[in-house]
Amino acid sequence: MTTHTPPTPVRAIIADDERLMREQLRSRLADVWPELDIVAEAKNGLEAVALVREHRPDLVFLDIRMPGLTGVDAARQIAQLPEDEDWLVPEIVFITAYDQYAVEAFEQGVADYVLKPAERERLTLTVDRIKKRLAAKQGNDADNLSASPPLQQLLHKLSAQLNPGGKPSYLQWIQATVGQAIQMIPVEEVLFFISDEKYTRVQTARVEALIRKPIKELVDELDPALFWQIHRSTLVNAHAIDGITRDFRGRQLVGVKGHAEKLEVSRSYTHLFKGM
Missing domain, CATH: 3.40.50.2300 (Response regulator)
Structure with a gap:
């Protein structure tokens, strides 16, 4: 049967x-x-x-x-x-x-x-x-x-x-991998995003996380008034910018509040910091 x-x-x-x-x-x-x-x-x-x-x-x-x-x-x-x-x-x-x-x-x-x-x-x-x-x-x-x-x-x-005729709907949270766990990170807490060929690093004052979304997609999904693209692989939170310096090669470097890392500004984006 x-x-x-x-x-x-x-x-x-x-x-x-x-x-x-x-x-x-x-x-x-x-x-x-x-x-x-x-x-x-x-x-x-x-x-x-x-x-x-x-x-x-x-x-x-x-x-x-x-x-x-x-x-x-x-x-x-x-x-x-x-x-x-x-x-x-x-x-x-x-x-x-x-x-x-x-x-x-x-x-x-x-x-x-x-x-x-x-x-x-x-x-x-x-x-x-x-x-x-x-x-x-x-x-x-x-x-x-x-x-x-x-x-x-x-x-x-x-x-x-x-939202017809209204403000665009931007990402408010980032779902990212932190170690073996997945966390929801408020975008306003993100200091910067840096991409390599496979992953994008999400850096906050407290954690470093990874996502698979490339910078070119994040540019469209994040509020451009809050996140500035300073390199083809880098977005920085404008509120987290601590100052601009130059290295011995003459490259502009962005200092970030609450983090020791300096972020390189490519020539295409140096106009963002004129007068600073």
């Missing part, structure tokens, strides 16, 4: 700073997807990223407006978590109070959204979409998955849609 191993239930995390909204979504999901295993709940974006790292779920429901990290910023951090043979970056469903015009990017299919309060019919549609994408992942259906734009591209577009 042949026995069949029951399928592993899909594991999910809910993140919303409003307890009643978390409870309502959990209740509605129990109706439309009773076999879904909700393994944890988060009250903010930082908790959401930490819980995803801990529980490695298949699916995350993220409120767009949360303290600490917005849902979009949390999704960016989650999308950068390392994958392996047993786990891929989870599917993302945003929970939002915004009208349809603000979430048109979701229709591209990389992620999905649920308008507050979560209505049964719309949630059922979301569940159907997510099940299909999870099945495509498990079946290695590359054609189906590659038809949609990358998640990071969608998040960039979504951020712009949620």
Whole structure:
């Protein structure tokens, strides 16, 4: 007699700073997807990223407006978590109070959204979409998955849609490796970033950490009023600049408050320090 191993239930995390909204979504999901295993709940974006790292779920429901990290910023951090043979970056469903015009990017299919309060019919549609994408992942259906734009591209577009005509949404936190641990570092604490061919060093007054994001990407994601590019491989926190000196070769060197290292300024960026 042949026995069949029951399928592993899909594991999910809910993140919303409003307890009643978390409870309502959990209740509605129990109706439309009773076999879904909700393994944890988060009250903010930082908790959401930490819980995803801990529980490695298949699916995350993220409120767009949360303290600490917005849902979009949390999704960016989650999308950068390392994958392996047993786990891929989870599917993302945003929970939002915004009208349809603000979430048109979701229709591209990389992620999905649920308008507050979560209505049964719309949630059922979301569940159907997510099940299909999870099945495509498990079946290695590359054609189906590659038809949609990358998640990071969608998040960039979504951020712009949620802030029409407003200030750009810059990174507020850096997820970096410190020794064997992963830490969330507030960007205002970073003194400077220095890249080599493989890693970017994140230096604060207290820790030295590593990320895989190159300088050319950080330039677009960090507030240019706060972080100045002084070399093709170096960004420095303008608030941390302690002074400018020259070495025996005539090169400009930036001194950094709270750190002994001197940062070289390439010729392309010497104009930043004229008159200093």
